Amino acid sequence: MQFGIFSVSDITRDPVNGVTPSEAERIDATVNAAVKAEEVGLDVFAIGEHHNPPFFSSSPTTLLAHIAALTKRLVVTTSTTLITTNDPVRIAEEYAMLQHLSKGRMDVMLGRGNTAPVYPWFGQDIRQGLPLALEHYNLLHRLWREDVVDWEGRFRTPLQGFTSTPRPLDDVPPFVWHGSIRTPEIAEQAAFYGDGFFANHIFWPKEHTQRMVEFYRQRFEHYGHGSAKQAIVGLGGQTYVAKNSQDAKSEFRPYFDEAPVYGHGPTLEEFTEMTPLAVGSPQEIIDKTLSFREYVGDYQRQLFLIDHAGLPAGAVQDQLELLGSEVIPVLRKEMDARRDPEVPDAPTHQSLVKAKYGDADPRQPRPNANRGDNVTGGSPYQDTDEIAGDGDSTGESAEEVSA
């Protein structure tokens, strides 16, 4: 079981002292939070992607590469990478690069985003958001698995004999999570490819999450990737923890009441009752988090939102301290004890390499010499037979990894 934190990268005025951090301060604080997450024993750090103020995270791979360089064990990922407005070719390239630099300590979560104006900024149309996401991912999936891709679709210029570089580390594509709140097509796509499914979980009653995860699990089994209970599920959560319950509530309440997404709406108590929000003592956080598996089954990754709505950097560090010392160790023990032994862990680079190669050495692609035209032909790598660019298959590298 992996535990981690995810941030939307909002730069929000602290409603208690009235101060809005600068972009520089908030970016530094986020890096520090990620480093602290590893120090206190968490496994994963995830950052969102936005292209408008008051958010800073327009370039997730740059941030994550820096964090990977400052850490030893932490898995860096996104929450989410916009599969709609990003060119899948750029996603393939940037995240493969991140995979190399982090030595495989990364994966990626894809989502559609919820900001309507962002689509035209990148030449896309939000009314086509869902087909765009689905088509883009079909292409991304191939770009990481086939050295040479011929492709034609509706939303992007065609590709002829295109090679995305660098090839994934050890020729093993990064593991992909698909994030969705209520779109069965996204769950279906995750299940079809045997990818992970991540339910944001935090703004919605548990019934939404339960239904979507159940559908994904059934379809994962249908497509032959394993039994339903072996499907790879991640959940969001939202916590504020203090030594005792009353302090947690009184400290968090001003941030909750003014929070950009749900502030001035439901009360802290109502939101706690209706959503996964947990505000209280370590034991209260533990109890609430342990209840999640009762409606989604045993799952592999739990991410907590702990740094939004203007919470100051110091409070975030304190949260991490308490999560790491008093919450996560208990959750780890309790969840391991309850877990069905047939339920696998979340895939890591090591496990995917093992699944693909067993004890053999992984493929290390070495390019052929530049032919001078900057256009790669049928076989740009030394270990692959030259074939005509018929777009069919490129041999070993085209095989799918079934984890």
Next chain:
Amino acid sequence: MSEQTTHSAFRLVVVNAGISDPSSTKLLGDRVAQSARDIAEQRGHTVAVTTVDLRELLPELSGALASGLLGQRFTAAVDALREADGVIASTPVYKAGPSGLFSSFFQVLDNDLLIAKPIALGATAGTARHALVVDEQMRSLFAYLRALSVPTSVFASTEDWQDKSLGTRIDRAAFELVLLMESGFERSVRGESWRQYQHEYGSAGGTELSIDLNSDLMRLATGGSLAPENAGITGIDEG
């Protein structure tokens, strides 16, 4: 035409946006309900009336509007409407429009919750100059929701309460409502044409859970390609 022989058990829901209790708005809704019950019973049906007093939902309204989260009372109201065979909606007129509470309540509901349901519309006001609020504002709201408004609008200004013709309009609207419930229109639309309307996963008050695995989008989700540019994509059309 053969005589109506089917005897039904109708569930009627009164949505009352009156703020005080008693209020003329609640009274109007109740009178339409009572009349509909009498008419239906004369025709051999039974009627169970549930009243949703929107004032009781006020504490949950801010959360519902701000985040879409429905509290217990809201959920109970949605459940009642989902199961209703007929609806009576009654609101006071404030500032020349249906009350904010009334409009907000229906704006929070799923778009497909009221499809094809017969609904009688009523409004109260301090002056007869608001008489067209029902026809010009409330009807368009329920048209958007694809509910089936009865032809007679029931508007009651202060002076109407002493006029026998209000009772006549109430009975007329109630009779129309009963006929539409009897017709089985909602059942047929939902039974035979439900898929022709746009739905979201989990809409219709949490009951719209069927997933069409044969849509263009599902084929695209599973590695397929889209039809050429000029062909429509089923399942994502507006409306």
